[in-house]
Amino acid sequence: MESNDTASALSAPGEDLSPLEQDVLDEYERLAENMQKLASLLDSMANKPTAEIVDGLRQLERKTSLVFTLLKASVYSIVLQQEIYSGANDGVGSDGER
Structure with missing residues (x-):
């Protein structure tokens, strides 16, 4: 990784x-x-999703959808x-009457 080489070069002895x-x-x-470890793990x-990962992603998708729907409803309510x-x-007129 280039950034890793940069850090190593900057911390070279003699600096x-x-x-x-x-x-x-x-x-x-x-x-x-x-x-780098996280990227390789992900x-x-x-590349090899397990049933557990797929199920977890489905649950996450449902929850995200619910949160999005609730957020839209809240925004609509505020706008209304x-x-x-x-x-x-x-x-209302200047004297408080219509």
Whole structure:
């Protein structure tokens, strides 16, 4: 990975790095390694999905769909309330009468 090589090159002996800079580079290198492991694990899971993974994805899809529907309903309710409120204010005269 290119970013991993960059971190290794920057932390080469002979460089004048502060301890904090070295710690940041070390953490960056660990993060890059973990991301690489995660990517390879996800790749292997995607190429050979198990029944358990497929079932879990189906459940996730149903829950996501439900959340999306509830979100749309909430947004619709807010928009409707604003329209009712603005309609009520538009019809009121300066003396409070319609």
